[in-house]
Amino acid sequence: MSAEQETAADGFTYTLTRTLDVPVAAVWRAWTTADQYARWTGAAEGTVEMDVRPGGAWKATMVTPDGQQFPLTGSYIEVETDRRLVTGMDVPGRAEPATMVLDLAALDGGRTEATLSQTCDTAEERDMAEQGSTMLLDGLTAFLAGASED
Incomplete structure (x- = not known):
C-alpha cells in the first residue's frame, strides 16, 4: 500500500490529501461502518455508533x-456515498459543531484520492485538528493495507 500525502494550510484551514491503493468503496466502508471504523481509529470496543445519513448521529x-478515553459525538451533515462525507463534531462550549470534510475520488488502477479538510477558529485549534486528522489518515492507510493483503 503506498500512500502519498500533501498538506496545505491557508489561514485556519488545513487540507490533507492521500492516495490510497484501494478502490473508493473500500475507503467509504472503512469510514462509515462502525466495526471497521473502530478498528483503525483507536476507538474503545463497542463505543462506535453511526447513523450515516444527513442529520444522523455518530459517537465514539x-x-x-x-489509556485515556475521550468520548466524541456529532452528526452527519452531508452524505454522498463513495464521494463525500461532511461530519460535525460537538465541541464543549462551542455553539456550532466543528466540521470536517472527507472527499473521495477514484483514480486509475483502483486507487483512491482521499482529501480531509477543516476550517478552525484559531491557529492552535487548526494545528491540533490537523495533527488528529493526520493520525486518522495514518490509521486508515495501515488498516486498508492490511485489509488488501487478506
Whole structure:
C-alpha cells in the first residue's frame, strides 16, 4: 500500500490529501461502518455508533496510547456515498459543531484520492485538528493495507 500525502494550510484551514491503493468503496466502508471504523481509529470496543445519513448521529470513545478515553459525538451533515462525507463534531462550549470534510475520488488502477479538510477558529485549534486528522489518515492507510493483503 503506498500512500502519498500533501498538506496545505491557508489561514485556519488545513487540507490533507492521500492516495490510497484501494478502490473508493473500500475507503467509504472503512469510514462509515462502525466495526471497521473502530478498528483503525483507536476507538474503545463497542463505543462506535453511526447513523450515516444527513442529520444522523455518530459517537465514539477514543483511547489514547496511554489509556485515556475521550468520548466524541456529532452528526452527519452531508452524505454522498463513495464521494463525500461532511461530519460535525460537538465541541464543549462551542455553539456550532466543528466540521470536517472527507472527499473521495477514484483514480486509475483502483486507487483512491482521499482529501480531509477543516476550517478552525484559531491557529492552535487548526494545528491540533490537523495533527488528529493526520493520525486518522495514518490509521486508515495501515488498516486498508492490511485489509488488501487478506
